[in-house]
Amino acid sequence: MKAFPVPAAPLEEQRRIVAEVEERLSVIDAMRASITRAQRRSAALRRSILERAFRGELVPQDPSDEPASVLLDRIRAEHETAPTYESEPSDTLSLGGRRYDRCLFVINR
Numbered sequence: 001m002k003a004f005p006v007p008a009a010p011l012e013e014q015r016r017i018v019a020e021v022e023e024r025l026s027v028i029d030a031m032r033a034s035i036t037r038a039q040r041r042s043a044a045l046r047r048s049i050l051e052r053a054f055r056g057e058l059v060p061q062d063p064s065d066e067p068a069s070v071l072l073d074r075i076r077a078e079h080e081t082a083p084t085y086e087s088e089p090s091d092t093l094s095l096g097g098r099r100y101d102r103c104l105f106v107i108n109r
Helices: 011-055 068-081 098-108
Strands: none
Touching: none
């Protein structure tokens, strides 16, 4: 190995390079810590916003809006009074399942 000389920078230049690298690494460490804090804060804010949204605290409530319970009752009542279609058993191949059975039921009425 002695036959292959390896050039090296002067000792003072090596120290300067090491100092520069260490400084940049410390900046990187500080940035990583800052990013980690920002990510944690962002997650906490996201949870807080969702909690407030589900409690109805994000926007002012309009007194003319009906309560959710009334809306749900109205939807339930509409669903209960909606017409239902009962299909009679068919002796033949359905060729389209429910839609075909419904058509046959309506035609045969």
